[in-house]
Amino acid sequence: VREALEGCDEPPAGVLLVSPNYYGVCADVSEVARACHHGQQVPLLVDEAHGSHFAFHERFPPSSLESGADLVVQSTHKTLGAMTQASMLHVKGERVSSDSICTSLQVLQSSSPSYILMSSLDAARAQASMASDYCDGEPGSEQKFSRVVEDSLGAKEEINRIPGLQVLGGRGVDPLRLTVCVAQLGHNGFDVSSILEERHGIVPELANEKCVVFILTLSTTxxxxxxxTRALRDVASSSRRAQSGRDACSSEDSSGLASVFDSPQVLSPREAFFSNQRRVDIGNAVGQISAETVCPYPPGIPILCPGERITRDALEFLQTFKSSGGYVTGCSDATLSSILIVVNR
Structure with a gap:
């Protein structure tokens, strides 16, 4: 980040960082904040969607606000008890104008906000505050983050003892995110996810080529x-273990989405949306301009957006992801055998 900022002719409007990622791996937000704020005073914006619980226990990674971020958005419904869609936006300091944020919200948000969702945010805040070890009041120990953390660490140790399985761990990993790498089982994560659901009634939060991911909360017993743990032991014992001498689970390559695809933006999304379009076989789409979004889910990061040039690398990744058992959203053909392209450009 420091090198990128030093290479800019003019200070950028801001730096956007995602931390933690879907797998619980956190960036060094404090170092990024120092790089942003040194000299140029560039605001740091952090998408902390999966870290709304960090401020409530010392065993969690430091929160982005604590680490020096200027603007932090949290999906409170993901790891705390708020209803789906309920989120929070936090502002710290003067680098980002509170007046500008209020003006933007007036332009973008509904004039009829849901008081049910807002009430659930307040209830989730109260529950998390009472569950923090910094609070001496009720509820009892069963509703404390310390209890969930200890149970989680114990489960991770047990799962790590199962031959063929490995839990993502190390410094900067959320203790309440359970990422289990299954690359040595002879199954991919999609296969293991299906087996867990069909045999044991357990639905992982996410699956990919290498991993299955589970989110633990105050409600996890x-x-x-x-x-x-019993279900994973059953899956491992009935699987053909692959021989692999390398580390099957690392924070640098846990997502299956590590590649960066250079899909040139030819048109704006608006221009692509209102353009003339036609459907072509996916095998004939290389070099064309996409007229729709193509997005592996989870985690829900688009590989192609309207107006972008379709590259061979992007298509090969999408087809591999789909054939491995993943879901692709956004496109009108869910089978990914065809795609809408822009014509007459």
Whole structure:
């Protein structure tokens, strides 16, 4: 980040960082903040969608606000108890104008906000505050983050002892994110996810080529983790283990989406949306301009957006992802055998 900022002719409007990622791996937000704020005073914006619980226990990674970020958005519904869609935006300091944020919200948000969602945010905040070890009041120990953290660490140790399985860990990994790498089982993560659901009634939060991911919360009990451990042991014992001498699970390559695709932006999304379009076989799409979004899910990061040139690398990745058992959203043909392209450009 420091090198990128030093290479800019003019200070950028801001730096956007995603931390933690879907797998619980956190960036060094404090170092990024120092790089942003040194000299140029560039605001740091952090998408902390999966880290809304960080401020409530010392065993969690430091929150982005604590680490020096100027603007932080959290999906409170992901790891705390708020209803789906309920999120929070936090502002710290003067680098980002609160007046500008209020003006933008007036332009973008509904004039009829849901008081049900806002009430759930307040309830989730209260529950998390009471569950923090910094609070001496009720509820009891069963509703404390410390209890969930200890149960999680114990489960991770047990799962790591299962031959063929490895839990993503190390410094900067959320203790309540359970990422289990299955690359040595002879199954991919999609296969393991299906087996867990069909045999044991357990639905992972996410699956990819290498991993299955589970999110633990205040509602997760020790019995839940024991059931999950038994289910993973059953899957491993009935699987053909692949021989692999390398580390199957690392924070640098846990996502299956590590590649960066250079899909040149030819048209704006608006221009592509209102253009003349036609459907072509996916095998004939290389070099064409996409008229729709193509997005592997989860995690929901688009590989192609309207107006972008379709590259061979992007298509090969999408086809591999789909054939491995992944879901592709956004496109009108869910089978990914065809795609809408822009014509007459």
């Amino acid at each position: 020790l019995q839940d983790l024991e059931q999950l």
